[in-house]
Amino acid sequence: MRTTNAKVPILDIHLASYLSLHGIEPEFSKQGTRVVFEFPSTPEVTKLTRAYNENPSVTILDYVHHLRKTRSMMLAVR
Numbered sequence: 886m887r888t889t890n891a892k893v894p895i896l897d898i899h900l901a902s903y904l905s906l907h908g909i910e911p912e913f914s915k916q917g918t919r920v921v922f923e924f925p926s927t928p929e930v931t932k933l934t935r936a937y938n939e940n941p942s943v944t945i946l947d948y949v950h951h952l953r954k955t956r957s958m959m960l961a962v963r
Contacts, residue, residue, distance in 0.1 A: 891926035898922070898959065902952040903937045904930065911955070913962040920959045 892912070895901050901911050901922040909930060911922035924930050 892923040893926050893930055895922045895924060898955055899952070900934065900937055902948065902955045903943070904933055905951045905955055906943065906948055907933050909933070913958065915962060918963075920962050922955075922959075 894914075895904075895911070896919065901924075904924055905911065909924055911924055914921050914923055
């Protein structure tokens with residue numbers, strides 16, 4: 886049985902921004918000098934990760950907004 890507090894660590898800011906675009910906000914943790922994006926281990930995250938790897942079409946301005954937001958939050962954690 887899967888625990889409800891399991892987290893999926895992601896190092897790719899572009900994937901993290903794509904998930905954020907779809908309403909799943911990351912938690913941030915620091916591992917050495919790197920910032921890791923942590924997402925809940927849910928079927929929705931798995932589905933969106935697969936969709937991201939299939940090169941989906943997205944509204945570019947919305948994606949760039951989430952990319953910049955995620956990057957600024959990452960730099961604040963550093």
